[in-house]
Amino acid sequence: MSSTERQGVRQAPGVPSDPASLAPEAARRLFAEGLTVPTSGWCAGYAQANIIAVPRGLAFETLLFAQRNPKPCPILDVLDAGEVRGGVLGGADPGSHADIRTDVPLYRVYERGELVAEVADARGHWRDDLVTFLVGCSFTFEHPLLEAGVPVRHLTAGRNVPMYVTSRQCRPAGQLSGPLVVSMRGVPSALVADAVRVTSRYPAVHGAPVHVGDPGALGIGDLAAPDFGDPPVLEPGDVPVFWACGVTPQAMVMESRPEIAITHAPGHMLITDARDSAYAVP
């Protein structure tokens, strides 16, 4: 990379040999320089976040929507209009180069609820009146699940987690409404209680499951056809377990059709400076 920088050539950096061991600031620098990859497994021990940026005029209703739907929309931090870093994004380091407009590997831009662009650098679409919400991500509890002996099948298979739009509506806030989106993990029936127990310790990153066992009760017709992510890995004896998902704000954007909203692309998360362990209770 340093030779690239010296030559002034704008070439995206390659994937480092051990992304799990990178510090968040170093990883974000790679993404700012153009690397566009999913972040699962990057920067072990650091919390990753969904993001959604909306105009200041919608900020209260967006924060209210999150507060009223804390399982799918647990807010880790908020960057007010004009702020590009702060709090869990470089807030503790006065010399931080963090920038919410460049440090996510891949962004999605929605206008009136329609996806109009997918970009590695959001500065061309950013506005000074955008307020950015950082929303907890279930990646945080996948490592504790593994440590407790609960297999996380999509990780082992090298796939993205399957996500589904449910028939359950979130509690609306003003003009904002939308369905609950869930992620699904197949869990051996003998370990379902352990999966509940472990994830309930992480309320700030979706917490305990919202449903165990019956996809139909959530209006999910075909488990094999998720709305986002990859098809599920289910082994004999697995029970489908559903957790609230940070893609819910994107479903809200699609239904509520705000003038503009900028989000991460699913799986391409913001890597924060907060430790996963900071979100464990008690």
Next chain:
Amino acid sequence: MSSTERQGVRQAPGVPSDPASLAPEAARRLFAEGLTVPTSGWCAGYAQANIIAVPRGLAFETLLFAQRNPKPCPILDVLDAGEVRGGVLGGADPGSHADIRTDVPLYRVYERGELVAEVADARGHWRDDLVTFLVGCSFTFEHPLLEAGVPVRHLTAGRNVPMYVTSRQCRPAGQLSGPLVVSMRGVPSALVADAVRVTSRYPAVHGAPVHVGDPGALGIGDLAAPDFGDPPVLEPGDVPVFWACGVTPQAMVMESRPEIAITHAPGHMLITDARDSAYAVP
């Protein structure tokens, strides 16, 4: 009471013989009819809340202040402008008579940070553009403390809990700033770990202590002279343990001087329809 109603006489009802066994709706009705008492011990098992209502134009910054300071300002619910009930205040019951403007025993009205009135019925000061925040209250974890064998000395003594303005500033949000306010309970040194363990299970109602043992570290010069509530009860061998306090939003109002803010009077809380147990994790 029914005879009072029949006669059309506006006379405040008396304190019922067993306020702990009342349902929240029944208790709120008494307060709406003019009963003005502290609510400690009322409606056992139901969560009580601090309240703060601010104009819609300040609602985002107030919610952001709460989000950035979740230990003193854990939001249980928000009533948007024009809503007088909803969510944990009668939201599950279409026939509910709950009304945020009358159902708190005693209100405080602040104009530009100055306390200008203390009233049992806030309708004369209410505005249709006020947004009301319901903030968790440490009453919720006092019963679990007692059950775990940790004495709660101010309860036994029939006093209000002592509260102190600290030298620690909250993380600001826009034009809103203010100091952290804490409540203090004296805990026998052998039981401090239990007090931490039990209260950490209730992150939505202030959670684990913010400090154990040294009032000076919080800028508290004289434990015997609290800023709010009653002087403390400390027995030999007690360690002063400090929890973040829901009076913090009132200290923020005093420092930030918004045009108008309406709060409860300390100790005179809103009794919600939410169960205390709903806030226990995991």
